[in-house]
Amino acid sequence: xxxxxxxxxxxxxxxxxxxxxxxxxxxxxxxxxxxxxxxxxxxxxxxxxxxxxxxxxxxxxxxxxxxxxxxxxxxxxxxxxxx
Numbered sequence: 275x276x277x278x279x280x281x282x283x284x285x286x287x288x289x290x291x292x293x294x295x296x297x298x299x300x301x302x303x304x305x306x307x308x309x310x311x312x313x314x315x316x317x318x319x320x321x322x323x324x325x326x327x328x329x330x331x332x333x334x335x336x337x338x339x340x341x342x343x344x345x346x347x348x349x350x351x352x353x354x355x356x357x
Contacts, residue, residue: 309317
């Protein structure tokens with residue numbers, strides 16, 4: 275989409291109650307030098323691996339909580355016998 279003769283602009287935003295308009299580029303700008311495709315892929319793989327670790331930790335925590343519930347040990351987790 276081209277706005278006011280500007281290519282590379284996909285839309286504009288207008289703040290409610292203000293007369294200002296901000297153009298929204300088709301692609302976000304990259305501060306500094308753009309990373310190579312290999313660097314981007316490596317970063318995505320590292321982020322994915324970290325997310326998998328966090329999910330494993332969360333799943334282990336959920337399993338512990340479910341085991342406590344099954345044993346009737348819910349209240350003692352918070353320092354009282356009643357939730």
